[in-house]
Amino acid sequence: MLATARGRLELLALVRELRDQRRKLSVIEFGDQLHLAAQIARQFDDVGTQEREQFKVVLLDEYQDTSVAQKDLILSLFGQGHSVTAVGDPMQSIYGWRGASANNIKQFPAEFAKADGSAATELNLTINNRSGQLILDAANVVSEDLRAGAKPLVAAPHTEPNPKVQVAVFETAEQEIAWGADYIADHVERGTQCSDIAVLARSGGQVGFWYRELIKREIPVEVVGIGGLLEIPEVQDVVATLKLLNDACENPSLIRLLTGPRWRIGSPDLLALRARAESLLLGAETPKVGDRLTQALNKAVEGSDSVETLSLLEAVLSPGTQGFSPEAIERFEAFAQEFESLQTMVGQPPVELVSQIIRVSGLGVEVGVRSALGAGSDALDSFVSIADEFSALDGQVSLRAFMAYLSAAEDDANALDGAMPSASNSVKLMTIHKSKGLEFKVVVIPNVTHRYFPYTFKRRERWTVNAQALPFGLRGDKDDFPELSMLDDKKAHGEFKDAIDQLHHEEEYRLGYVAITRAESELVMTAHWWGLTQKTPYGPSEFLTKLKEVPGINAEIWCDEPKAESGKPTNPLLEREHHFLWPAPLDETEFQNRKVAAKAVLDAMTTPVQESVFASSQAQEWRRDAAALIEDAKSQYEPVREVEIPQAITASALIAISKDSSRFAADLVRPMPRKPVKAANRGTDFHTWVEARFGQRSLLDRDDLLGAADDDFVVADQQLRALQEAFSNGRFADRPPALVEAPIQIIISEQVVRGRIDAVYENPDGTWELIDWKTGAKKADPIQLAVYRLAWSKMRGIPLEKITAAFYYVTEDELQYPDVSELTEEALARILALEDD
Known part of the structure; x- marks a missing residue:
């Protein structure tokens, strides 16, 4: 302790x-x-x-x-x-x-x-409006020990009258996943919408296996949440590239990329690559690489022992001529060219870098071909969205910060994940924690295996042995947790551990209850005896053994515990011979998909094209796409960050755009607090005083603010009193307006612009006068008045020629009518579009 x-x-x-x-x-x-x-x-x-x-x-x-x-x-x-x-x-x-x-x-x-x-x-609300009764029977069994006398759930009359619940146990995890994927494929073939099916995993580590099996069966699938996404092969390739760009000594990531189906570097060339890296490390030859890589390598090894820092990347970028096959040299050159082009984008926002990796690596094409052939996967799109939504503490969305975020997500995805499933017609793959609040017609809960669900490998952390856990006595919910009666008593510590384990046990049962009650009409829960690396069989957890006994639940597929004629049973997955080709061969399904796509391209190239095709809408769309790609390529050398203008802006914001659009955009990206200006406060106080003078008050007065009654909350000062006196002696002193602080709103080129007119006067001849009080220097922008005139005209249906607008400078008792004739709606729209007149 x-x-x-x-x-x-x-x-x-x-x-x-x-x-x-x-x-x-x-x-x-x-x-x-x-x-x-x-x-x-x-x-x-x-x-x-x-x-x-x-x-x-x-x-x-x-x-x-x-x-x-x-x-x-x-x-x-x-x-x-x-x-x-x-x-x-x-x-x-x-x-x-x-x-x-x-x-x-x-x-x-x-x-x-x-x-x-x-x-x-x-x-007590016991009527469930989602699940059929047999599904609720399963939920009631799982939650029986937690309900503490509460009545069990009962299905509402309108729910599925004939729900199905099946529990199944298989010999191996491979058989379990294959059967589950076939089960889903059969549902889809019979007309079930993919979006009505969900696979709910206890942890994100299971998602990748299910993803691969569903893709093999050409089932559209969506992985929900960053934890599951990081288990998807193409996402792992993108992350490996990001790791390598962030750390030039990230050798495991480089090996993943080089030995994959794209670069296909074999073991002899990998051995030669290590020898080359050792040679470069010992200074036998100075690598011929650019300054950027040199700087990256130097930065990566700051504060470390150079003898322990071996960079295979350095060897790839400067392989020399000895020891490598001709194919490896050719592939290294292609890899180096691609990698160095990506290095130029390291300073860009992560979303731009991720998108570029997907483009240059061809991963986007692979997924596109797969989608076109019916096995859609938006895992890459989801990962791009995560990169787009990422923001760092200091506002700088750097690669280093993004990699720290991904590292944290690998450790604890639940704590960071806020993703929700899209509306796309795809099977949803997610963890049970992500599924809360959702519902699906068909739910599959895999790996309901002993020790995995309920999960017992890692229990709730005890503060006595884990420094990251807050002592319960310091928590606001301390009464929810057991007390450690004596710090130096071994028995007390044992009882404390048992009590903590019981809390974890209850949490797992609640998680099982949540998973089961996501299903509307059909529920499947599966388990296995042997995983890929186990030496001890696990079998079904207590969830399945309890549910097996519930009347009406299908338990026909139930593999009994493995037995051996002598000694302990052995894992058949470990016993079978494994034959691997290295480098990894292309997946047969992927290879056939590529052939189909390539044939379509060749057929198009050899088929005469009618002239009308070039004028078609499809061709025009291609031209637009090509232009966009060219502009995107240019942006790598002239980095520009696009900033979306808020849905509604003020007239003052429109003025700011007209004066300096770049400054306005920078303020949107990272708004900075402005130092309080006494003159601005004085202007606010003056406007409030004018409202009170004419008997019209805004909904929230300054006196209504919290703390306004404090002794140090002083509204008036000498200059404010001078403004009040000047107004009282001026031309508007005895001229009550029709409205004060009149709200206006106008849509200019699909952009909402809002504001408030200080005073509106209706003249006897049917004309209107809009006045803006000015308490400072004479530097007001006429754009403000132009917006007011246009808005008042549209809102009241009054012709523009019957509306005038002016600035009234209070201290001088001076009225100015700027020329706003050229500030038409079209001119204001050009300002919003950042175009020149």
Whole structure:
């Protein structure tokens, strides 16, 4: 325990450093945001009062997934007998690893007591509107020990009247996956939509095997979540390239690429490659490589012993002439050319680099051919989306930061994953954690094998042996966890471990319940005795052995425990002879797909093309695609980051675009806080004073802000009083406007532009005058008035010629009518399009 405590102290230093860095960068995480919100709600009673006045009734959904901090926030805002209803299922509390407390919903009646102090009313909802009854029977069996007297689930009348549940046990994992893939293929052949089928795995490591089997059967498949994606072969190839670009000494990634079906480097050439790398390392010859690689290598070995740093990449880029086959030399040259072109993009956002890797490696073509032949896979598209959505703490989306993110995802994908399945017609492959809240007609749950599900290889971490675990006494939900009665008592530690294991056991059973209840009409759960590397048979877990006894559940496929005539049984997967060709041959299905695609190209090349084809819409689309690819290639040398303008902008933003569009885009990408300007505050106070003078107030006055009653919250100053006096003696002093702070909105070239007109005057002759108060220097931009005129004309149906607009400079009592005749809607649209007049 002392060593664990010392390790925890070291981690605390890192935590402090991380917090300091976030504070320095003025950024917060969701946890910080929640903590600050709860702190405000606890310290300022007015906050809760305002929220309760605004929201008379509060409904909390999925309450079993709330953390203690979320519960404290809600309790501070809506406690004290307010009308609050929480809906949740304790059996579906599966997010304990990210702070959710399964006991929150159990404690709700006492914590959210009625105004008279009595416990909140509790209702049991037992009617399930998703699953057929036999599926619910399976769920009830799994959750029986956790329900604590609660009634079992009953199917609603409209659910599937004849649901099917099948449990199956196979001799080997290969047989299990092949049977499951055939089962899904049969469903698809009989007309079941692929999107109505899901494979729910206990962990992401199983996803890759199922992916390959489904692709072999030409079943469209979507891998949901980064954890599963990292198990997909083509994604692994992209990641290997990224690792190599990030670290020139990432030898395992290079070996994966070189020995794959694309480069096909054999073992003799690999041995020669190692010898060449050792020669270069010992300085026998200076490699003939560019400065960029030299810099990358030097950076990679900073602070390390050069004797231990062997770079096979250095040898590939400078192979020399000795020891290699001619084919290897040719392939090394092609690899080097491709790799060095990718190095020029290392400074680009990860999404650009990932997209380029897919293009130059041909992976996109491979998947495209596969999709065209009916076995669609959008794994690469999903990975591109992950790269596109990635953002680092400091706002710099560098390759190094992205690789750190992928490394963290490999360790714990659940903690980082926020992906959801798309609407595409494909079988969904995902972990059970990702499936919560979803439903499918057909659900397959594989590897329900002893020790794998319920998972027992790794249990909930105990703070006594793991420095990363927070001692339970310091947690907000400490009452949910067992106490260690004596620190120096061996028996107490044993009892503590057993209690923690029991918590893990309950979490696994809740996870099983969630997986089963995703199914609407058909559920399949499978297991095996022998995995690829096991020396001990595992067999079905307690889930399957319990479900086998449920009336109505199909257990016809049930392989009995392996027996041996003498001694222990042996794994047939380890006993069989394995013959491999190295380098790895092309997959036969992939090879046939390539031949079909190549034949289509050759046929098109030898078939005379009618002149009309070049004028067709397809040809025009090709031209557009070609132009886009050319521009994309140019962007590698002239990097440009595209920035999407928000759906709605203000008139001030339009002015900013017209003055400096690059600066405006930079502010969108990384908005920086601006130093408070006293003059700007004074202008705001003046506008508020004018509203009050004419008896019209905006919905939120400055006096309504929290803290406005504090002694140091001073609204007026000497210059503000001078503005008020000047206005009172000016031309508008006794001229009440028809409207003040009139909101406007106009759509210019599909872009919403919003604003507020300070004062609107309707003249007796039917004309309108729009006035913008100015309390500062005379440097206002007429674009603002042009937007106001156009918006007022469109919103009120008034001809433009009957609307004038002016700036009123208060201190000078001066009215200016800028010429806005050329600032037409078309001219404003050109500004938004960043075009010159």
